[in-house]
Amino acid sequence: MKSLLTRKRSVNPVYLAFMAASFMTGIAGALQAPTLSLFLTREVQARPFWVGLFFTVNAIAGIVVSLLVAKRSDSRGDRRNLILFCCLMALCNALLFAFTRHYLTLITLGVLLSALASVSMPQIFALAREYADQSAREAVMFSSVMRAQLSLAWVIGPPLSFALALNFGFVTLFLVAAALFLLCILLIKFTLPSVPRAAPLMQSGGMPLSGWRDRDVRLLFIASVTMWTCNTMYIIDMPLYISATLGLPEKLAGLLMGTAAGLEIPVMLLAGHYAKRTGKRNLMLMALAAGILFYAGLVLFRSQTALMALQLFNAVFIGIIAGIGMLWFQDLMPGRPGAATTMFTNSISTGMILAGVIQGTLSERFGHIAVYWLALGLAIAAFAMSARVKNV
Structure with a gap:
């Protein structure tokens, strides 16, 4: 009875607000993409x-804008106000797509608004890290539960997106996304805290030190780009591979993706629970070992049952690197959670850009199976690079 009372008292409304903010922002984004x-x-x-x-211009713009914003976010201003501004830009972007069908407008103004909107999620995670550090909460578990909310949003969002677009039209879809961003703005405005800024690590000139100058950060960034290149190549190629090469039903692609996304949530929570005991580097190496087994399985096995079973390794791979990878960047860049989280999200964007080019070239010239041979090689390379990054 005493433990139950203690648990009830330990429920923090701000903690719940962060969970709700990450879920709502994730759902709004998962409706559009x-x-x-x-x-x-x-x-x-x-x-x-x-x-x-x-898609290429959108990804590049997102990287450039997020890097520019990240430099300022860790040294000046209220991070919560920046998040509110980014969500407002997301709302404007959803309204633009709802009522504009002019390509040049969408690839200029739309891409700019989208790039500013994309900053909101890493900044929410940066604010959460600052709050956890200030309030002496367990940062790893806190961030892992938040990341699980984002994964849950991506389990729910895509089917809902297709249902709205195909049954009610794209105007309705983007208006629903705009309404969700409006709710996000209200939620963030009235529930998330303004956390006093910790003094960042400075150079003599008064500017925050660049994480890129740190050998471990550089190595982890390259390894992270490699991991996300593997994952994105799989996502792009897999529906084509199972239908054109393996002759399996097209609906299997959705089932495989949904299974992996559902399994990622408990993996993230378990990784957050054991991170302090096991260490972030050990967990990341475990994830990469699972990734190596996953891509090796894609090369070796071709049955529907085997592909379903392999999703467990896929979930361990993505579930750990999506949560623990971000925290590892933050630990390697103390005092700069905004820049660290942005480096992690930019590694994902860079991996997406590379994956699109590589997958198209390989599958056209050498067939779909070549994509998974390369992914296997890249996963092994990422394992070797991650093993050289210090454990913090």
Whole structure:
């Protein structure tokens, strides 16, 4: 009875607000991303080349803007106000896509608004890390539970996105996303705290030290780019591979993705629970070992049952690197959670850009199986690089 009372008293409303903010922001983003190529093709009448160009420009703009914002976010201003501004830009972006069908407007103004909007999620995680450090909460578990909310949002968001777009149209879809961002703004405004800024590590000139100058940060960034390149190549290629090469039902692709996403949530929570005891580097190496087994399995096995079973290794791989990878960056860059989280999210974006180019080239010239041979090699390289990063 005493333990139950203690547990009830330990429930922190701010903690719950962070969970809700990450979930709501994740859902709003997950509504727009899955159907964006369909929107550009059907509504904007863009040819495949222009669709691909839009995604490339969008990813590059997101990296540039997030890097510029991250430098300021750790040294000046209220991080919560920055998050509110980014969510407001996300709301404007959703309204723009709801009512505009002009490609040039979308690839200029739309991409700019989208790039500013994309900063909101890493900044929410940076604010959460500052709050956890200030309030002496367990930062690893706190961040892992938040990251699980984002994964849950991506389990729910894509099916809901297709349902809204196909049944009610894209105007309704983007208006629903805009309404969700409005709720996010209200939630963040009235529930998330303003955390006093810890003094960042400085150079003599008064500017925060660049994480890129640190050998361990550089190595982890390259390893992280490699990991996310593997994952994105798989996501792009897998639906084509199972239907065109293996002759399996197309609906299996959705089942595989949904299974992996569902399994990632308990993996994230377990990783957060054992991180302090096991160490972040050991967990990341365990994740990469699972990734190596996953891609080796894709090369060796071709049955539907084997592909389903392999999703357990895929979930361990992505579930750990998605949560613990971000925390490892933050630990390697103390006093700069915004810059650290942005480096992690930019490694994902960079991996996505590389994956699109590599997957298209390999599958066209050497067949789909070549994609998984390369992913296996990249996973082994990422393991070797991560093993050389210090454990903090």
